[in-house]
Amino acid sequence: MTPSQHVDIQRSRTGWYLAGVRAAFSLPGLILASSFVGFAALAKAAGLTIAQAVFMTGVIWALPAKVVLVGAIMSGSSIFAAAFAVALSSVRLTPMVVALVPELRGSRTRQLTLYLLSHFVAITSWVLAMERVGDVPRDMRTTFYAGLGSTLTLGNMVVVGVVYALSQKLPPEISAALFMLTPIYFLTSLWASAREWATHLAMVMGLVLGPVFHVVLPEFDLLAAGTIGGFSAYAIFSLVQRRRPAT
Amino acid sequence: MTFSAVDSWWWPFLFILIAGWLATDAWRFLGVYLGGRLRDDAPVLVLVRTIATALVAAVIGNLIIFPSGELADTPLWLRLGAALIGFAAFLLTGQRMIVGIVVAEALLLFGIYSL
Structure with a gap:
């Protein structure tokens, strides 16, 4: 490699990192930040200190897992019961990462890079990456995702700290609207990021089965809804594909 | 062994690391391990x-x-109605996320203020 080629690669690597940073400053990023405004209020109400709330944002990152952990802390759960509840609510991270890794990996990507980047996987960065990584050259995808994931995580640690420090109690109407923002945003972005109709079908099944199993099997609601919804959507998809191989 | 069981500054952070970080990143790391075996x-x-x-x-x-x-x-019918109509608006406008979100939030706030 000549020195000038090397400089070119360096420049484009920085360029793709910055492209990832820019992808974080987007409508999805803004909505996620609003959800973290709601989380900062929740953490404060639960009696966490500002340092604990910011630390929790950085090390857990996935918002549903944090809400579960704060709930366990408020109800006085033991560390084992809390860990169990958080682990159950986070099983979904494994299939999300399994789906993302083959998209991110280039020919010379180290395993360690993927392990470090996987920490940034949560719904927003996953949806954004699955949507946009196809437009990024394969060797630059981990760089792009590093820019996206680190900006979202660090940015929202700042959001939680600032909102915690400044927040008076929000008016209840605004607070309700903030709590509604997350599901409606996930609803539209998850639909928009689906690759095949099997995924759309799985989404509809999950939406219905989640609340059903929340009543029937409260401890394992997400797990049951995810596996049953996911497997049946896939089974229907394969049956139809087999019958009509042309499509 | 609850969050407030040990009276020291580091215990809440250890609690968050074990019940939070370990309980989430373990699943992410498992995903990297399994995903590494698959072609895209x-x-x-x-x-x-x-x-x-x-x-x-x-x-x-x-x-x-x-x-x-x-x-x-808020009543369940209001949340469900706002989400469904917002989602329909998202689909009808060629999957524009901002439309779906604004419609759902406007309906929710309208419902809260008029109830």
Whole structure:
């Protein structure tokens, strides 16, 4: 490699990192930040200190897992019961990462890079990456995702700290609207990021089965809804594909 | 061994590390290990995507039907109606996310203020 080629690669690597940073400053990023405004209020109400709330944002990152952990802390759960509840609510991270890794990996990507980047996987960065990584050259995808994931995580640690420090109690109407923002945003972005109709079908099944199993099997609601919804959507998809191989 | 059981500055952070960081990143690391064995066009990835999507959708469904905080004080029909009409608006405008979000939030706030 000549020195000038090397400089070119360096420049484009920085360029793709910055492209990832820019992808974080987007409508999805803004909505996620609003959800973290709601989380900062929740953490404060639960009696966490500002340092604990910011630390929790950085090390857990996935918002549903944090809400579960704060709930366990408020109800006085033991560390084992809390860990169990958080682990159950986070099983979904494994299939999300399994789906993302083959998209991110280039020919010379180290395993360690993927392990470090996987920490940034949560719904927003996953949806954004699955949507946009196809437009990024394969060797630059981990760089792009590093820019996206680190900006979202660090940015929202700042959001939680600032909102915690400044927040008076929000008016209840605004607070309700903030709590509604997350599901409606996930609803539209998850639909928009689906690759095949099997995924759309799985989404509809999950939406219905989640609340059903929340009543029937409260401890394992997400797990049951995810596996049953996911497997049946896939089974229907394969049956139809087999019958009509042309499509 | 609750969050406030040990009276020292480091215990809450250790609690968050074990019950929070370990309980989430263990699943992410398992995903890297398993995903490393698959090519990006492996047929099984369709199944992985349907399971991952159904799991995330279940989280969404629960956030709307069994919400937390002040949203829990709103009637179920209002939340469900706002979400469904917002989603319909998103589909009808060629999947413009901002339309779906603004419609759903406007309906929710209109409902809260007029009830």
